[in-house]
Amino acid sequence: MKLVIAIIQPDKLEEVKEELYKAEVNLITASEVLGHGRQKGVTEIYRGAKETGNLLRKIRLEIAVNDDYVEPTVKAIVRGAKTGETGDGKIFILDLKECVRIRTEERGSTAIG
Amino acid sequence: MNSGDTAWVMMSAALVMLMTPGLAFFYGGMVRKKNVLSVLMQCFIILCLASVWWVLCGYSLAFAPGKGFWGGFAWAGLNGVGLEPYADYAGTIPHQAFMVFQGMFAIITPALIIGAFAERMKFAAFLAIILLWATFVYAPVCHWVWGIGGWLRSLGALDFAGGTVVHINAGIAALVTALIIGRRKNLDKAVPTPHNMPFVALGTALLWFGWFGFNAGSALGANGLAVNAFVVTNTAAAAAGLSWAVIEWIRVGKPTLFGVCSGAVAGLVAITPAAGFVGVVPAVIIGLLVSVFCYIAVTVIKPALGYDDSLDAFGVHCVGGIWGALATGLFASKAINAAGADGLFFGNPQLFLVQLSTVGVTIAYSAIATFAIYKAVDVIIGVRVSEKEESMGLDLTQHHEHAYTVLE
Numbered sequence: 425m426k427l428v429i430a431i432i433q434p435d436k437l438e439e440v441k442e443e444l445y446k447a448e449v450n451l452i453t454a455s456e457v458l459g460h461g462r463q464k465g466v467t468e469i470y471r472g473a474k475e476t477g478n479l480l481r482k483i484r485l486e487i488a489v490n491d492d493y494v495e496p497t498v499k500a501i502v503r504g505a506k507t508g509e510t511g512d513g514k515i516f517i518l519d520l521k522e523c524v525r526i527r528t529e530e531r532g533s534t535a536i537g
Numbered sequence: 538m539n540s541g542d543t544a545w546v547m548m549s550a551a552l553v554m555l556m557t558p559g560l561a562f563f564y565g566g567m568v569r570k571k572n573v574l575s576v577l578m579q580c581f582i583i584l585c586l587a588s589v590w591w592v593l594c595g596y597s598l599a600f601a602p603g604k605g606f607w608g609g610f611a612w613a614g615l616n617g618v619g620l621e622p623y624a625d626y627a628g629t630i631p632h633q634a635f636m637v638f639q640g641m642f643a644i645i646t647p648a649l650i651i652g653a654f655a656e657r658m659k660f661a662a663f664l665a666i667i668l669l670w671a672t673f674v675y676a677p678v679c680h681w682v683w684g685i686g687g688w689l690r691s692l693g694a695l696d697f698a699g700g701t702v703v704h705i706n707a708g709i710a711a712l713v714t715a716l717i718i719g720r721r722k723n724l725d726k727a728v729p730t731p732h733n734m735p736f737v738a739l740g741t742a743l744l745w746f747g748w749f750g751f752n753a754g755s756a757l758g759a760n761g762l763a764v765n766a767f768v769v770t771n772t773a774a775a776a777a778g779l780s781w782a783v784i785e786w787i788r789v790g791k792p793t794l795f796g797v798c799s800g801a802v803a804g805l806v807a808i809t810p811a812a813g814f815v816g817v818v819p820a821v822i823i824g825l826l827v828s829v830f831c832y833i834a835v836t837v838i839k840p841a842l843g844y845d846d847s848l849d850a851f852g853v854h855c856v857g858g859i860w861g862a863l864a865t866g867l868f869a870s871k872a873i874n875a876a877g878a879d880g881l882f883f884g885n886p887q888l889f890l891v892q893l894s895t896v897g898v899t900i901a902y903s904a905i906a907t908f909a910i911y912k913a914v915d916v917i918i919g920v921r922v923s924e925k926e927e928s929m930g931l932d933l934t935q936h937h938e939h940a941y942t943v944l945e
Contacts, residue, residue: 438727
C-alpha cells in the first residue's frame with residue numbers, strides 16, 4: 425500500500441479529479457495549503473508595505489492506494505495537472521503501513537479501496 | 538425650494554451611492570475567492586472615477602439642454618449648475634441636488650457591466666473601457682431619455698428611474714462584452730461556484746435598500762408619487778424573489794438563497810422604469826413574471842448560446858429591464874401619475890409602441906458603441922489577462938493583494 429501525496433495548482437483540481445475517476449481512483453482527500461517551490465511566490469502590497477516571496481495557494485491531495493494502483497494514480501495526476509510551467513507541483517509516494525476502515529474495522533488492502 | 542423635497546433627494550442620492558458597494562458584494566460573493574478583491578476594486582474605483590468625471594463633464598454631457606447627440610459642455614465643471622432650482626428638471630430642489638442624485642446613477646450603471654467580464658479583464662483596460670463607455674454610451678442615452686431636448690423623451694417614452702438608461706443599456710453592453718472577451722478558461726471542467734453566498738445576500742440587501750432611493754428618489758420630491766414608487770418597488774422585489782424560489786422548487790427540487798437573491802434583484806430591475814407609473818397589482822405581476830423571463834435567460838438561453846456572462850449582468854439587467862420597459866407600456870396609468878401616460882391595458886396602445894422602439898434604439902446603439910469601445914481598447918492596451926494571470930486570479934496579479942489568509 426502506498427500513500428500518494430500531490431501538491432497541485434488550485435485551478436487544476438477539477439481536471440485531476442476527472443483523470444482520477446477515469447483511472448478508477450475514487451477515494452481522495454483534498455485540502456488547501458500554502459507553499460512555493462521554484463516559482464518563488466508572489467509580491468503583495470498592503471498600504472505601500474511590500475511583502476515579497478509570499479506563499480501561493482495550492483491544493484494538496486492525499487490518495488491511499490494498493491501497489492498496482494500507484495502508477496495509474498500518478499499518471500492520472502500528471503495528465504490533469506501538467507501545464508509545463510513552473511508551479512505545476514509535485515507528487516510524493518510514501519509507504520503506507522496500515523489502513524483501517526472505521527465502519528467495518530477491516531484492515532489492509534481490502535480496507536483501502 | 539422645498540426643504541422636504543431637498544432632504545429626500547439628498548437622502549436618496551446617499552441611498553443610491555450605497556448600491557455600488559452593495560453591488561460589489563453581490564458580485565464579489567459570486568466569483569471565486571481568488572478574484573473577489575478585483576470585483577470589489579472595480580466597483581469602488583468606478584465610484585471614484587465616475588464621481589469626478591460626472592462633475593467635470595459627465596453631468597453636462599448628459600443633462601445640459603440640447604437637441605443633438607448629447608448635452609455638450611455648457612455645464613462642464615458644474616458651470617452654471619448652482620444651488621437654485623432648475624425648473625425643467627426639478628423645480629423644488631437645488632440644481633446640484635438633482636445633479637448629485639443623477640451622478641449616483643452614472644456610477645452604478647457602468648458598474649453593472651462588471652458582471653459580464655468578471656475574473657478575466659486587465660485593470661488598465663477596465664478603466665479605459667469604463668471611462669469611454671460612460672462618456673460615449675451612458676451620457677448620450679441618458680440625454681436622449683431624460684435630458685431637455687432628448688429625442689426619446691420628446692417621443693413620449695416613459696422611464697421613471699432608469700430601466701432603459703441604466704439596466705437595458707448596461708445589460709446589452711454586458712452581453713456584447715461577454716461575447717467578445719470570450720469564456721473563462723476551464724469553464725466546462727470546473728464550473729465556478731459562488732465563493733461566499735452570505736456576501737451575495739448582503740449585497741442583495743444593500744441593493745434592495747438603496748433601490749428605495751433609486752426609484753422613490755426619482756420622484757424628485759417627498760410626495761405621494763415617491764410613496765407609490767417606494768411601495769411598488771418593495772412589492773415587485775418581493776414578488777420576484779418568491780417567484781424565483783417557486784420556479785426552482787419546481788424545476789430542481791429545492792429553492793436556493795441564490796435564487797431568491799437573483800429574483801429580488803430582477804424584480805427591482807423590472808419595476809424601475811414603471812415605479813412612478815403603475816399601481817401595486819401590476820407591480821405584483823411585473824415581479825412574478827420577471828423571474829420567469831430571467832430564469833429562462835440564465836439557465837436555458839445562456840448555456841444554449843454558450844456566452845460566458847459570468848454573473849448574469851445581461852440575463853438579469855437587460856432581460857429584466859426590457860420586461861420592465863414593456864410592462865410600463867402595458868400597465869402605466871394616468872390615475873397613478875398624471876404627468877405620465879396610459880398604457881395598453883388602459884386603452885392606449887401607442888405607449889407600448891413607443892416603449893418598444895426606445896428599447897430597440899437603446900439596444901442597437903449601446904451594442905454598437907460598446908463593441909467599438911472594446912475593440913479600440915483591445916488594440917491599444919489589450920483587454921484580457923494572460924492565461925497564467927487568469928489561473929492565479931486577478932487579486933494577486935492585478936492588485937498584489939489577496940482577500941483571505943490561510944495561515945494566521
